Amino acid sequence: MLEKILVLLCLPSALAQLCTPDASDGYKVRLSINTALGNEAYVWNENEMFLFRATLAFAMRNHFNGQLFKKSRNRINSAFLLTDKTLEFIGIPPTLAAPVIPDTPPWLIVFGVIMGVVGAGIIVLLGTSVLQKKRKKNEKSEEEDDEEDTRVKTVENGTVSDGVYNTSFSDDERTQNTSM
Amino acid sequence: MKLKLPNPGLDNRIPSHEDLERMEKEEAGDRPKWDNKAQYLLTCVGFCVGLGNVWRFPYLCQSHGGGAFMIPFLILVVLEGIPLLHLEFAIGQRLRKGNVGVWRSINPYMGGVGIASLLVSCFVGLYYNTIMAWIMWYLYNSFQDPLPWSQCPLNANRTGVVEECARSSSVDYFWYRETLNTSTAIDESGGLQWWMVLALLSAWTVLYVCCIRGIETTGKAVYITSTLPYVVLTIFLIRGLTLKGSVDGIKFLFTPDVKELMNPATWLDAGAQVFYSFSLAFGGLISFSSYNSVHNNCEQDAVLIAIINGCTSVYSATVIYSIIGFRATQKYDDCIGDNILKLINAYNYPENSITESNYNEVLIYLNQTTPDILQGLQLQICDIQTFLSQGVEGTGLAFIVFTEAIIKMPVSPLWAVLFFVMLFCLGLSTMFGNMEGVVVPLQDLKLLPQTWPKEVFCGLTCLISFTLGLIFTMRSGNYWLALFDNFAGSIPLLVIGLSEMIAVIYVYGVDRFNKDIEFMIGHKPNIFWQVTWRFVSPVIMVIILVFYFVTQITNNLTYLVWDEESASFPILEPRSFPPWINVIIFILAGFPSLAIPLVALFKFIQKKCCKQKDNSYDTVDTISAKIQMNDKMKF
Numbered sequence: 001m002l003e004k005i006l007v008l009l010c011l012p013s014a015l016a017q018l019c020t021p022d023a024s025d026g027y028k029v030r031l032s033i034n035t036a037l038g039n040e041a042y043v044w045n046e047n048e049m050f051l052f053r054a055t056l057a058f059a060m061r062n063h064f065n066g067q068l069f070k071k072s073r074n075r076i077n078s079a080f081l082l083t084d085k086t087l088e089f090i091g092i093p094p095t096l097a098a099p100v101i102p103d104t105p106p107w108l109i110v111f112g113v114i115m116g117v118v119g120a121g122i123i124v125l126l127g128t129s130v131l132q133k134k135r136k137k138n139e140k141s142e143e144e145d146d147e148e149d150t151r152v153k154t155v156e157n158g159t160v161s162d163g164v165y166n167t168s169f170s171d172d173e174r175t176q177n178t179s180m
Numbered sequence: 181m182k183l184k185l186p187n188p189g190l191d192n193r194i195p196s197h198e199d200l201e202r203m204e205k206e207e208a209g210d211r212p213k214w215d216n217k218a219q220y221l222l223t224c225v226g227f228c229v230g231l232g233n234v235w236r237f238p239y240l241c242q243s244h245g246g247g248a249f250m251i252p253f254l255i256l257v258v259l260e261g262i263p264l265l266h267l268e269f270a271i272g273q274r275l276r277k278g279n280v281g282v283w284r285s286i287n288p289y290m291g292g293v294g295i296a297s298l299l300v301s302c303f304v305g306l307y308y309n310t311i312m313a314w315i316m317w318y319l320y321n322s323f324q325d326p327l328p329w330s331q332c333p334l335n336a337n338r339t340g341v342v343e344e345c346a347r348s349s350s351v352d353y354f355w356y357r358e359t360l361n362t363s364t365a366i367d368e369s370g371g372l373q374w375w376m377v378l379a380l381l382s383a384w385t386v387l388y389v390c391c392i393r394g395i396e397t398t399g400k401a402v403y404i405t406s407t408l409p410y411v412v413l414t415i416f417l418i419r420g421l422t423l424k425g426s427v428d429g430i431k432f433l434f435t436p437d438v439k440e441l442m443n444p445a446t447w448l449d450a451g452a453q454v455f456y457s458f459s460l461a462f463g464g465l466i467s468f469s470s471y472n473s474v475h476n477n478c479e480q481d482a483v484l485i486a487i488i489n490g491c492t493s494v495y496s497a498t499v500i501y502s503i504i505g506f507r508a509t510q511k512y513d514d515c516i517g518d519n520i521l522k523l524i525n526a527y528n529y530p531e532n533s534i535t536e537s538n539y540n541e542v543l544i545y546l547n548q549t550t551p552d553i554l555q556g557l558q559l560q561i562c563d564i565q566t567f568l569s570q571g572v573e574g575t576g577l578a579f580i581v582f583t584e585a586i587i588k589m590p591v592s593p594l595w596a597v598l599f600f601v602m603l604f605c606l607g608l609s610t611m612f613g614n615m616e617g618v619v620v621p622l623q624d625l626k627l628l629p630q631t632w633p634k635e636v637f638c639g640l641t642c643l644i645s646f647t648l649g650l651i652f653t654m655r656s657g658n659y660w661l662a663l664f665d666n667f668a669g670s671i672p673l674l675v676i677g678l679s680e681m682i683a684v685i686y687v688y689g690v691d692r693f694n695k696d697i698e699f700m701i702g703h704k705p706n707i708f709w710q711v712t713w714r715f716v717s718p719v720i721m722v723i724i725l726v727f728y729f730v731t732q733i734t735n736n737l738t739y740l741v742w743d744e745e746s747a748s749f750p751i752l753e754p755r756s757f758p759p760w761i762n763v764i765i766f767i768l769a770g771f772p773s774l775a776i777p778l779v780a781l782f783k784f785i786q787k788k789c790c791k792q793k794d795n796s797y798d799t800v801d802t803i804s805a806k807i808q809m810n811d812k813m814k815f
Contacts, residue, residue: 111320
């Protein structure tokens with residue numbers, strides 16, 4: 001069972017102090033190889049330590065100031081198959097990756113879709129109501145015309161068979177029809 | 181009990197049994213009808229089963245003694261819920277009118293009951309649809325991975341997360357800041373939040389398209405909105421039972437504590453829950469049953485719907501608590517995991533040397549040997565009981581606790597979409613009943629021209645409600661909503677329910693009512709109905725009303741605010757209302773309740789003043805006066 005490994009590293013200073021546990025410029029590094037890799041954890045030996053020193057030297061070549069950890073975290077992590085959660089420079093918090101912000105918020109897209117469907121539904125329903133009403137009106141006025149015609153005709157037939165065309169009677173019929 | 185208040189002219193105002201038979205055969209009248217019985221039942225079930233079944237009942241159950249709460253709940257369903265439900269169904273089916281018309285027919289002085297129902301439906305509809313807007317907002321945001329409430333946004337220099345989020349949690353932050361953008365007091369209104377306005381707009385337009393032609397369109401919509409929640413609940417139950425810790429949640433819910441039965445608050449809460457859960461006194465149920473055929477068996481319907489409602493409450497409580505059990509276990513594991521990590525790092529122990537099983541022993545050992553280092557670490561106390569009983573009611577349950585549980589499940593967006601679609605359907609079907617209780621009385625009251633089609637009435641109602649509802653999209657909107665919920669939807673409903681019982685049993689006359697039911701369903705209502713209608717249900721309602729009233733008056737009126745500066749952050753801090761809120765409370769709770777006596781008074785004065793007009797109305801009682809030219813005109 002591998003232990004959590006604590007490594008000391010020292011930044012180079014003008015006086016080139018050797019790295020001791022109480023060095024003032026020293027940073028502690030904590031690696032949790034078991035947590036990161038589980039069964040595939042590698043053994044920490046002198047070779048791994050050599051790689052570690054080499055990686056840090058590479059980082060220091062790129063950036064001279066204290067920002068080197070923030071900028072080269074990714075490279076250092078990948079060299080050891082670790083992540084920000086399993087490789088910790090004690091005292092130096094990692095820069096968190098910014099979440100991806102899409103140009104249009106996704107919720108607006110869904111909102112647009114729903115509103116489009118609902119709007120179409122409203123237009124269809126209102127449209128069919130209006131059409132139904134128009135059809136009813138046309139039917140009604142046709143029916144009324146038919147009724148008027150037939151009634152007037154029967155009256156006329158009646159008066160013709162009687163032999164006398166009584167205009168006043170037929171006028172009353174017509175006024176009665178229109179009042180209804 | 182032979183008490184019956186005098187009620188002259190009742191026969192002139194209502195259709196007789198012969199009229200009803202004739203109307204049934206001819207299918208005369210332009211009153212809408214249900215396509216089939218299933219539509220009617222689904223609509224009523226949808227109206228009754230709402231958000232309260234999902235987020236109020238489980239909380240009451242758990243906080244009032246778990247399994248023992250079933251006893252008062254079931255007793256009160258039988259003694260209070262079913263009789264009132266039967267009464268509303270029967271009177272609507274018999275008098276075949278909307279809410280206002282029914283009470284006016286019984287007695288013009290009681291028309292105020294209908295108007296009170298209209299006002300309450302209005303107020304409740306305003307805030308209920310805002311909750312729908314919130315649900316839709318969360319639904320829209322569920323179509324992405326990772327879910328937006330699973331991570332805190334980063335602060336300016338990207339070294340950590342925003343402070344408000346770090347001190348509370350990502351779900352809290354998303355709810356209080358990114359959704360509500362809540363202010364710290366109800367008088368700090370803060371302006372409209374455009375995304376909330378859009379969400380509210382979508383809620384009202386969806387409701388409009390479903391209600392546009394009354395039950396013609398809602399009758400089709402309920403096939404989905406009333407059945408989908410059950411499907412989703414079952415899916416969640418199956419998913420929940422396979423998650424770790426879910427059974428603990430169910431055990432926590434149903435563990436009975438019989439001592440709670442001695443607590444009067446348990447019985448009061450049970451009674452209130454039964455009353456509100458059945459959506460009584462809103463007027464929607466009376467309206468729906470007036471579209472039935474005259475010989476529909478309303479007694480069976482009432483019992484069936486009551487049973488369905490009760491079972492749904494219990495079922496959804498089981499599902500909710502299985503997920504809550506899972507969340508509590510996850511939080512407990514995370515808490516212990518954090519503590520173990522702190523210990524390992526502080527004492528440089530190897531990995532995996534401290535696990536959950538030996539955590540307590542290690543802690544005791546370290547406390548004895550190096551207590552000062554241990555104090556410096558500030559380990560959190562991890563107690564699963566605390567996690568189980570955290571804020572599990574109302575919007576807190578849906579938008580904080582449940583969303584947190586969802587982000588811990590694999591394939592979170594799927595579960596989020598399912599959950600919010602379920603809440604959406606539950607709320608929408610309740611809003612159908614609400615709209616019925618608003619639009620139909622408006623048509624009956626003849627305030628607007630009768631020639632206007634139903635679509636226009638519906639559209640106007642939605643438009644005006646949307647405009648008034650903009651108050652809930654302000655930064656203080658959440659506090660306004662809590663105010664409306666507390667006062668508009670509580671005391672007025674109890675008053676209306678009580679008035680309905682008195683109107684039907686003592687003004688309409690329980691003997692006449694019994695004969696009507698015998699005419700409609702073939703047998704007289706048995707002794708159970710007689711006893712509950714005449715004594716038991718009114719007494720229960722009076723007791724609940726009095727206690728409610730007394731508690732509201734004696735309590736200091738406070739509301740809970742989300743305030744970063746407060747000492748107890750992230751726990752909500754109680755704050756007292758400013759004095760002008762009392763006016764608003766009076767409008768919300770007082771207006772509908774006072775509408776009943778005021779309308780009676782108004783009619784009384786009208787009758788006294790215009791005596792001459794009245795005399796001419798009651799004049800000629802000849803055969804020709806009784807000939808009905810057109811059925812539609814008489815009724």
